[in-house]
Amino acid sequence: MKNTIKTLSFVAIFLLGFSQQTTLQAQGCKSATSVVSDIFNNYGKILATLGCTLANQAGCLDNAQKYAQMTSDMVAYWNKRSKTTSWATIGPRRLDFNQDHIGKIVSTGGRMFISPIPSNKNELTVSIDELDGKGKTSVVICKVDKNNNYFPLATKWFNDTSERKKKHDEKRNFTIKGVKGYLISIHFDGKSVGNTFQYKLKVK
Secondary structure, X not given: OHHHHHXXXXXXXXXXXXXXXXXXXXXXXXXXXXXXXXXXXXXXXXXXXXXXXXXXXXXXXXXXXXXXXXXXXXXXXXXXXXXXXXXXXXXXXXXXXXXXXEEEEEOOOEEEEEOOOXXXXXXXXXXXXXXXXXXXXXEEEEEEOOXXXXXXXXEEEEOOOHHHHHOOOOEEEEEEEOOEOOEEEEEEEXXXXXXXXXXXXXXX
């Protein structure tokens, strides 16, 4: 009888620990495959007009004037596609480099960002500031290649402990490396029913 009680206690403790670990798992950062494919297809066409290819982007990524033009063209393409295709319902938001992105995660909702053009830098700084709320939220950052392969780079949490929930101005600043020529994908995922998380995101 005592052995049975000990066994049941051990199982209960194990399941409790497993449950706690499961609730803390962050979601992935994959966006809609069609969006990534569309971005790279159009990006490849723009590269060709400038004498570059997807296999050899360096000449265009390293040229400030060409990169500025490509960025402008890709933003225009994104805006057009989001108005005339299923992109609006698929849901990823445009992640513009060097700009603030302010939003709110409600309850267990999420928000996906993806850059409209690959990074022209090998290293980028990601800054995420909590503006308000106490909803537990995971943030997963990935780089994405032309073949729709996602490579996780970092995972950050907000309001995942009692102490952190007491603060409303948490900040996460970190560097992601090896991202030149890749799209950047960032996924915010809410974990708290009834709570919110308001944020400011910047990638530069």
